[in-house]
Amino acid sequence: MALTFELDPSFTPALRDGITALWADVTNAGGAVGFVPPVTPEEIRPDLLKHLTAMERGTVRLLVGRDEDGAVAATAFLTLNEHRLMKHWLWLYTVMVHPRLQGQGCGRDLMAAAADAARSIEGIEAIRLTCRGGTGNDRFYAACGYKEVGRIPDAIRVAPGDDREDIVMLLPLGSASGPATP
Template sequence: MTLTFELDPAIDPALRDGVLALWADVSNAGGAVGYVPPVTPGEIRPALLRHLLAMEEGGTRLLVGRDEDGAIAATAFFTYNSHPLMSHWAWLYTVMVHPRYQGKGYGRDLMAAVERAARTGEGFGHVEAIRLTCRGGLGLENFYARAGYKEVGRVPAAIRVAPGDDRDDVIMLLTLD
């Protein structure tokens, strides 16, 4: 099975509920997407609504990967950098693959689709690089490195997962030649 990717899907209740369910499932499986388990969809909903509002306003894009049944199995959000001296790169965030599909190459497929979308323009304008941050301590920087991203910075103990459990915020960059 492969995932089918769609950039800028229509925002409707099915999309909203699908992304919300994915985000909760990934978070509760220990994924580093802004929450620590246990988390409920209701707790995540305000963050998702902010993402969807940013999409409607035009500054954010969503890449969705659907499984063979059409269910949302992967996502990545892009945000344009609005600073006039940094508009040549975009932020990538909330990169998720459903736990049942992890370890099957779908994360690699998602990152390749992200890169294709940025390289071909597809409404991005001229993007020369993609920047992301990830939570240290989980090996995520190794995953992103295999996708071509390079670590360009690290803020020690910037993410507090729990009292006494601080993680580095790892800054990574993919330069698009």
């Protein structure tokens, strides 16, 4: 299934609810997107509100992927650096593909769309992201062209006695064609 991607869509109550439901579905399926299951949409809303506040300030851009029915099926938040020495790269946060679509190439499509979106922002030369160790997400991001640039041991506490590495990854954007797809 192909998704249709849009950068900076109009933020409506339906989009808000779609992102909230996606975030809960991804988390409850075991996705490492800031929560541990079980989680409800109501528990997600405060974190989404933080993203929305940053979007209003102009420091965060939203990339949404929709399925053929127009439902929210994927997201990524591109967060600009406000530090004057780091404005040449941005952070990619809350990268999600609905569990029913995982394993169908939609994640790679989302990552390619995120790289294209970052290239459209003047002065951006690279994307950084972090992922939770022990999930395999680092292998996925590496397959999308990202390079591991650091690991912070025991930085993420999933549960008492279950600490994970915080893996930092980087994608230099280079030319408009970007890195070769493996």
